[in-house]
Amino acid sequence: MTSDVGTSQWVAAFRRRVRRWYRLHGRELPWKEDADPYSVWVREIMLQQTTVAAVVPYLEKFLDEFPTVTSLAQASEEAVLRVWEGLGYYSRARNLHRAATMIVEEWEGVWPRSADAIECLPGVGRYTASAIASFAFDEAAPIVEANTLRLYSRLLGMVDDPARASGQKQLWAFAERVVPPARPGQFNQALMDLGATVCRSEPLCEECPVRLNCQAFRLGITSRVPMRRRRARITELHETAVVIKRSGDVLMIRYSEEGRWPGLWGFPLISRARGETLDQPTTILDLVREMRARGIDIEFCRQLGEFRHGVTRFRIHLQAADVSWVDGEWNGGERAEWIPIDELSRRPLSVPGRQVAQWIRKPA
DNA sequence: AATACGGGGCA
DNA sequence: TGCCCAGTATT
Numbered sequence: 001m002t003s004d005v006g007t008s009q010w011v012a013a014f015r016r017r018v019r020r021w022y023r024l025h026g027r028e029l030p031w032k033e034d035a036d037p038y039s040v041w042v043r044e045i046m047l048q049q050t051t052v053a054a055v056v057p058y059l060e061k062f063l064d065e066f067p068t069v070t071s072l073a074q075a076s077e078e079a080v081l082r083v084w085e086g087l088g089y090y091s092r093a094r095n096l097h098r099a100a101t102m103i104v105e106e107w108e109g110v111w112p113r114s115a116d117a118i119e120c121l122p123g124v125g126r127y128t129a130s131a132i133a134s135f136a137f138d139e140a141a142p143i144v145e146a147n148t149l150r151l152y153s154r155l156l157g158m159v160d161d162p163a164r165a166s167g168q169k170q171l172w173a174f175a176e177r178v179v180p181p182a183r184p185g186q187f188n189q190a191l192m193d194l195g196a197t198v199c200r201s202e203p204l205c206e207e208c209p210v211r212l213n214c215q216a217f218r219l220g221i222t223s224r225v226p227m228r229r230r231r232a233r234i235t236e237l238h239e240t241a242v243v244i245k246r247s248g249d250v251l252m253i254r255y256s257e258e259g260r261w262p263g264l265w266g267f268p269l270i271s272r273a274r275g276e277t278l279d280q281p282t283t284i285l286d287l288v289r290e291m292r293a294r295g296i297d298i299e300f301c302r303q304l305g306e307f308r309h310g311v312t313r314f315r316i317h318l319q320a321a322d323v324s325w326v327d328g329e330w331n332g333g334e335r336a337e338w339i340p341i342d343e344l345s346r347r348p349l350s351v352p353g354r355q356v357a358q359w360i361r362k363p364a
Numbered sequence: 365a366a367t368a369c370g371g372g373g374c375a
Numbered sequence: 376t377g378c379c380c381a382g383t384a385t386t
Binding site: 049050051053054086087088089090091092163164165232260261309310311312313350351 | 365366367368369370371372373374
């Protein structure tokens with residue numbers, strides 16, 4: 001019956017159907033058997049707002065490089081960011097590193113077992129804490145994330161905005177009711193697999209083991225539940241990455257905490273007006289002036305390349321300028337270093353930064 | 365309550 | 376292209 005969503009009878013039948021479906025159709029994820037708290041933690045952080053396909057190679061490399069929480073704590077933040085490079089949301093990597101230090105120094109490397117305690121770690125919110133507690137420590141902790149949010153919303157026939165406080169409250173309350181005392185981690189995994197493969201954005205209801213438990217299915221509103229959120233408008237940015245060379249070295253800055261890519265290294269970026277390009281003398285004059293304002297006299301050589309890159313709600317139209325140093329020191333505010341070109345691979349760069357670095361080696 | 369934070373996968 | 380992704384922290 002669907003009229004009794006959440007009652008104990010409903011929950012019992014729901015759990016049975018989900019478990020059975022999972023035995024037959026659950027995803028074969030590479031970490032399926034790995035319940036070690038450290039690796040659960042690392043992968044849950046990586047999976048925040050990031051697809052499984054994107055995470056797999058990064059997780060393998062990360063655990064290879066930092067196999068234990070101690071090794072992670074002992075590493076430099078830059079080394080951690082270097083392994084994270086290209087995965088995005090870099091504050092995750094920095095929080096991971098900080099949290100490793102906390103675990104080692106304050107807790108002597110021993111994990112707290114409860115979700116509440118785990119949630120004290122930086123970068124760990126309610127979902128991630130529950131995931132770790134249920135996967136690694138068999139705590140019956142409820143989860144709500146992208147996959148389960150869709151699933152629960154539809155089961156409940158929830159027409160409220162799931163992002164709002166009242167929607168969130170209903171979803172977490174539902175999660176608390178369905179998570180079972182026995183093997184809660186496996187059950188949570190089953191819920192996510194069901195959400196990911198069947199209760200997708202465009203749901204495959206004919207394959208769903210719990211469609212008769214689903215209010216949205218019964219009402220024929222699965223395509224409108226959960227309510228979609230409208231996206232933020234994209235802002236176009238036109239920027240120039242300035243590659244300043246001085247006898248085999250290139251000037252790199254460490255992006256500050258306030259702006260984009262905090263903690264990553266990169267090239268000085270200046271903005272252009274829309275339509276300005278490096279084949280225009282006025283653009284080049286602007287470039288020279290902008291760099292002089294940051295302490296460095298340069299001579300423009302040529303354009304290195306150009307491409308488009310999306311970062312959160314911005315789309316950056318990037319051109320790179322190959323220039324040579326004439327005089328002066330960087331006083332643009334950021335930490336700066338002259339780095340031999342063949343050592344760029346050792347620094348953590350953003351994706352556009354890495355692209356520009358490739359152009360330096362092999363001009364496009 | 366709204367916004368910032370990245371980048372890739374896929375139709 | 377546009378939508379979506381095992382969210383969290385900050386304003």
